[in-house]
Amino acid sequence: MQTAAARLFASLAVGVTVAGAGGFGWTAAAGLERRAAERVAAMARAAGADWLVMEVDGLRVTIAGVAPDEAGAEAARAAAAAAGRFARVVDLVAVAEPAPPPPDVALTLVIGEGGATLSGVAPTANTRLRLAEALPGVVADTAEDARADGASPPGWRMIEAAAVRAAEALAEGSVTLGAQSFSVAGRPRSAADRAEIEALAAGLAAEGATVSLDLADAAPGDAAPGRTAPPPVAASRAYRTTGAQDADAPGQRPPRDGALFAPTGPETAGPWLRARADADLVVLTGAAPDAATRDAVIAYAGARFGADRVHHGLTVSAAAGREGWRAAALAALNALAALDEGEAAAKMGVATLSGVTTKPDAARAAHRALADAETSGWRTASRVTVDLPARAARARLPLDLCAERLSAITAASPILFAPASAEIDGDSEPALDALAEVLGRCDGGEIVVEGHTDSQGSAGYNLALSQRRAEAVRTALATRGAPKAALTARGYGQERPIADNATEEGRAQNRRIAFAATPPEAVAKGDAAAGDEAP
Structure with a gap:
């Protein structure tokens, strides 16, 4: 007979039902059953069996639930057998079917006169969104997503960035990228674009990727200066934002292609350099006057941008060049390093710069850096766009407003967890990305990540669960670039x-x-108090 002592016991993780004994002595019997159940629950949690559900009735215990694998099921059975002197253990534990492995990741971009098409299997939906933003010429997307947890294969972002560059450089053809592979086939727009694709491939091969190139010769006239209609996939990187202002001519946006900023190619007499940079890659193509100068330019680019970002296809020119090329090339690289993304060139006595930044001071610094080429008798020209919407989106936020925005994000898109676990559900990846972006703009102080539960289960277990979940969110945000030192995890159960x-x-x-939010002065006060308490 079920009595008042019979009720759901313990935590959200390990469910325990205690059935009381009827008649005289039910209180003592229920107490013994409860203690036995507590031992089983504790040992199950220690074995990692948070999924286990139990019912204790006298000297019989029934265990149930779905184990993630056979080893987990055996661990739960062993915990039940070792925790109490039960005359009978009723085993209703099932083992979950193994999840099918995700499909192999492989994407193909096909570039033609009508635009580009994307097909295959992408690591995540975010991959397809990034490609759509970087390549506005994509007119059809039939790709699928391999994973729901937001994880990309190691090195994927580098290969993805190289694929975007290669797609821009092709007049027609295809780019295929895999977890550790990169393949380009087709006709480049110019000889300079061919050299850039080869430089990208060489850089990826040096990182251990499997590379395949099948490139036709560029058609005569592809690199002619001043072309007015670049292929649909081109003109997508440096000037893709809206509402931007040009630092030299407010309200105007500089063209990507034109007589001054046309791609340079080996057909140019003498040494030449073209450098293209964004957040992921810096690609150098061209020909230096001698091997020592080539090595100096490559070393300088590595120092300014980071050697892991720089990929090059620089050769040595057999033709005599204009005096001062080395100084002009270094000035162009120095100017490019001040921008968020852009392109710089040094050829035939002219050093040029075009690009985008969110900082007016950076635009002025880039102009000044490029002017160093003038001391060697070179002419200079620069067009830098200050992206005001992006600048506003990156502005620092007061601490209280930062906390409000973070809570608003989680209210609209709650962080989800696996039942009775601190494992974050894959559907929460977009919310975590949005939270990390806001945290990067918080101005000083400390942000407390608070974990809360409902009242089901024991207070002690709920407190521990809420702490684990808060710590899991803090770690997930830190892996996305949020300042971990400014985040504190605190569970309130x-x-x-x-x-x-x-x-x-x-x-x-x-x-x-x-x-x-905890203001900086409160953080400092707390640190001082902790120091006073130290022995």
Whole structure:
């Protein structure tokens, strides 16, 4: 007979039901059953069996649930057998079917006169979004997503960035990228674009990727200066933002292609340099006057941009060049390093720069850096766009406003976890990305990542679960670039409900991740107090 002592026991993780004994002595019997159940629950949690559900009735224990694998099921059975002197263990544990492995990642961009098409399997939906933004000429996207957890294969972003560059450089053809592979086939727009694709491939091969190139010769006239209609996939990197202002001519946006900024090619007499940079890669193509100068330019680029970002296809020119080329090339690279992304060139006595920045001071610094080429008798020309919308989006946020925006994000898109676990659900990846972006703009102080639960289960377990979940969110944000030192994880368990725990709707609202701000002076005061308490 079920008595008052019979009720759901323990935590959200390990469910335990204790059935009381009827008649005289039920209180003592229920107490023994409860202690036995506590031992089983503790040993199950220690074995990692958070999924286990148990019912204790006298000297019989029933265990159930779905184990992630056979080893987990055996661990739970061993915990039940070792935790109490049960006359009978009823085993209803099932083992989950193994999840099918994700499909192999492989994307193909096909470039033609009508634009580009994307097909294959992408690591994540974000991959396809990035490619659509970087290549506005993509007119059809039939790709699928391999994973829901937002994880990309190691080195994928570098290969992805190289694929974008290669797609821009092709007049027609295809670019195929895999987890550790890169393949380009087709006709480049110019000899300079061919050299850039070869430089990208060489850089990826040096990083261990499998590379394949099948490039036809560029058609005569592809590199003619001043072309007015670049292929649909071109003109997509340096000037893709809207509402930007040009630092030299407010309200105007500089063209990517034109007589002054046309791609340089080996057909140019004498040494030449073209450098293209964005957040992922810096690609150098051209021909230096001698091997020593070539090595000096490559070394300088590595120092200014980071050697891991720089890929080059620089050769040595057999033709005599204009005096001062080395100084002009270094000035162009120095100017390019001040921008978020852009292109610089040094050829035939002219050093040029075009690009985008969110900082007016950086635009002025780039102009000054390029002017150093004039001391060697070279002419200079620069067009730099200050992207005002992007600047506003990156502005620092007061700490209280930062915490409000973080909480608003989690209110609209709650951070989800696996049941009774601190494992973050893959559907929360976009919310985590948005949170990390805001955290990068928080101005000083400390942000507390708060974990909260409903009132089901024991207070002690809920407190520990909320702490683990808060720490998991802190770690996930730090891996996305959020300043980990400015984040503190704190679990409150069921202590701070915001809704009625008597209803399912209220309990769902109480299971949450929230954010609170601690001003810099409070952080400093707390650190000082901690120092005073130290022995």
